[in-house]
Amino acid sequence: MPRRDYEDDPNAPEPNSLVPAASVVVVGDDGRVLLQRRTDNGMWALPGGRMELGESLEQCGIRETLEETGIRIEVTGIVGTYTSPGHVFAYDDGEVRQEFSICLLGRPVGGDLEVSDESTEVAWFTPAEVDGLPMVASIRKRLNDWRSGRIPVVR
Template structure:
């Protein structure tokens, strides 16, 4: 079962330091493309934006384990093969709760997975695979960058670092 925000490592750190300090957010994102080249997106339950599955690491997890867990929690799919392709360390982001984070994130391409896609979970109100030229509704700002960085990685074979 997924941890609640208050139970999570990041939730406990945020509660400890308060709402105004910038803290590190360490986590992972996943890009899942089906055999037709369609992108898996979830509609997040907190802000209703369409996004790629992602989230914060818990203590004792690797970034790859975090990616697998977050994909499973948000979609019901379990990644069986991952390729890291982008590493981000220089972004500072303030969310809708006015919490500011310096993000340390690895983005993974999910090469294979198992399970049935769940359209709704505790963290998402909808999910599906969408053609890249017909992505739905209001989207997270990270989608375009994640796809552009994947294209760069596939072209060069070099981990994208920002």
């Protein structure tokens, strides 16, 4: 389902839902980071998605990464929390979701790169290559926070 991201946009629609979610910065032994090109907006992004009932945040990040990229991971830390009320996602079905995402840090432990119904491409990138990729501001912020080593508590 297509989505539109709004960040600090006075013309953004009012949110009508709040859904806990996890995203994951997956870093290989060679320092490259795992990204997917999303089907809903065509942008490069971290793997991640909504948390389901009965699972922990860690389990959510592991499941979403496997589903969206084919890579099995272990969670090794946290990059930060991202809960800005000024960042909303508007979906075609009328849902307008306020951001509520915890970004985890992970490392690959197996699997093979695979696209899913949520991605058109999945690939590993050096941090320098990431700078030239099209992505929404909130994903770039998470990657920059990871690279800087800062752990933002509230964003």
